[in-house]
Amino acid sequence: MVTTEPASIVFVVDDDPSIRRAIKRLVESVGLHVELFGSAPEFMSSSRPEVTSCLVLDIRLPGISGLDFQRELAEAHVHVPIIFITGHGDIPMSVRAMKAGAVEFLTKPFRDQDLLDAIQVALKRDSTTRQHQAETATLRERLDLLTPREREVLPLVVSGLLNKQVAAEIGATEATVKVHRSQLMKKMGADSLPELVRMAEKLSIPSSSDKPRQ
């Protein structure tokens, strides 16, 4: 267990201090870092480290309902996975919450394991999201290293064209294309064509397959 630098944080927003404390106690007992907030604004104004995290949110908050807060977060591009807890949940409310991306919807008093499982799922989802974001950022940095000619060649290559075809497409010799290709593979850090294709997908580079072929 790593306790010095928290690898992940569980945020709890509930106006009931007793529940906040109980949840903190429970969640910390499985080795997770917990941070407590008594209200939505308190959470919004806090500075949160960029680590894997999730939010345990009471649906009945003073001043604002949990569902409205969920929407506010989305609008503020705070993409933290949410686990709702409620005193008197109902189906329409849970459906709304789930549709809006909530990980789980728990009715008080909830089973401890349900909460902990939900937290695990939420953290994993956040972790994956963050990893994707990091990879994409790396790839984007690499993409920025490409020359304009290499940028031009990339979509043609990932759409499966042969060097000869690429050459015809861009009006260059096959040998030149070969050079561009090896250079961009190297810069992107791709060991194989399939890897380059996956990178392109992550970067949302459109394949040139929709372009008319001669």
Added chain:
Amino acid sequence: MATQPVDPQLRKTGIGAVGDVPWGTHFFMFYETKEDLLDTLVPYFKAGLEAGELCLWMVSEPLTEEEARNALRKAVPKFERYLAERSIEILGGRRFYVSGDNLDLQRAIRTWAEKTDSALTRGYAGLRVSASTAWLARKDWHAFSDYESEVNNSISNWRMTALCTYPLLGSSAAEILDVARTHQFAIARRNKGWEMVETSELKQAKSEIKRLNDELERRVVERTQQLEAANRSLRNEIAERELAEKAVRESEDRLRLVIDTIPHQIWSGPPDGSLDFCNAQWLSYMGLTQEEAQGEGWQRMLHPDDREQVLTAWAESVARGTLYEQEERHRRADGQYRWFLSRGVPLRDSEGRIVRWYGTNTDIEDRKVAEDRLRLVIDTLPVLVWSKSPDGSADFLNQRFREYTGLSGEEGLGWGWMMNAFHPEDRAEEEWRAAFAAGQPFEKEARLRRADGEYHRFMVRAVPLRDDQGKVAKWYGTSADIEDRRRAEEALQEAQETLARVTRTQAMGELAATIAHEVNQPLAAIVTNGNFSLRHLDSATPNPDKLRTAITEIVNDGARASAVISRIRGSLMKGVAKRTELDMNQIIQDVTILLRNELSRNRVSLRKELAAELPRVHGDSVQLQQVLINLMMNAVEAMRTSKARIRELLIRSAKNSDGVLVQMQDSGPGIEPELASRIFEPFFTTKAEGIGMGLAISRSIIESHGGKLSIIPSAQGALFQFTLPVNHHNGHD
């Protein structure tokens, strides 16, 4: 004979006694002497010669031809010239008549004719003759007499005058008579003068003529008198007639004035139905002239919608000779139509034949408009309007009745309004007859069958019209469709009840939510802390401090939950302080009134057995009402969900040792004994939509009043009862 010298036909005879004679005069004279002849014949021929006549003188004895000539020569100037011209011939008579030895009288007649013709041919006015008969032999008298008769008959055709001379001496009476018979008249010498002797025939003729003239005159006079009389009477008659006509004219003028000025339209016409007279009133109304209106001209002012009916009815009256009476619209000159009552009667002769039609048009526009307006009002009133005879049988039903029921007017009359229109279950004839017989205004409800078969509830209201003796003469009334109102009332009631239920449910739901949230918070904390404690105990190194903290929180949250429950219960019991002295019976009455519709809608009959002289209780009327409503609603719901045919709710109040006892028993399925102890627990319910608070709250209320609410085992349905202490002033718990 009267002298008429201007007549050219008359010839001067020259003989004073004779004067002038016309051509064709044949007369004679008797003479005695030569002088007699000369005295007569000389002037006779003188006049003839001077008048331009051819003269022929046959002389007889005793006069000679010479003597005749000399006498003429003396008497007639220029006689020689007449002689030379042969204007006068003087000859012996015998020579003229006798041919040989025989008397040739035929020749004599021919000679007269020839002589006359020759005289005319020679330019003479005619022939003047004097004939002598002195030579005549006795034997020849008869022949001569015949000859004279023939001359007398023929001479009138000739331009000739003849004077025959007969010697008086020697003539027998018979001869004189013959002469007189064969001549027109005679001249005779009497007393030294000449007289004209008329023949008896002439006299007779003259006297006859005179007589006739006299007669004629008399008759003329008489006739004239008659005519004058007639004229007078005629004049009188004319005068009278003129008077009468004047009177008639005046009368007619007056009549015409009357006819034209009375505010009535009057018309008449021949039996064929055409009109030939319209009075001024009508003409000016129509804006037509008499000529334009005549015949069929008047028909142009008929309203197009009435035209066919009017003309058909008129044609029928004309054909049958029956009275014409129609209400019809006539166009006024300005184009506006007004209603008229047009009536026509035939005038018949003694044999019953129609001579003329007379008619009037009466302006009934105002009446019609009023009538139409009234009928329109009556027919369009949103109620059925009727009138009925004193016994209740209908004699009038408005259009709305016919439209609603789909019955014809006849089907609704009499008692048809009930038998044919009412719902079979509402046809309580005796009841209705009794209501009418009572003679007082009344209101009754009944279901009426609509034309499409649907039944609507109606409020029938009847008011009697009384005669002078105060007896009911007529019933007037309305039947108003109150179905919509009733339904609206029911819907409103239902809506109110639903709203009340929803409100109650919502209130309960909110209460439940509050309870859930308030209680769940500490519960969630307790469970979470408990779970943590268990996990921590299972861990390798349990930390007693951590455990203590968690368990302390569990204890605190437990207390907190309890406090929440107390708080809610306390809030429920709020407002219990409005206590007054109450009549429980009155509260029961109030509540049954409140729930009357709920009961009737669910077809629950309510029976009340309320004790008289119930002691007053001390309490909160609203809360006690709430308890009663709760119990009653439970009972109604229990009976509604059961299949029991009879739905009866009995509310009983009584005085008992504890104070006042109120019982409520329904005819529903009852409460199962094993549930009986649980039904007062909070949140216990047997109802799908219930939250199980009603009886719990009710019990709390009764207990807060120092009473007891309980369920009593019963043979039928559920029996709830509660007691309330009397004079119990300390109901707080």
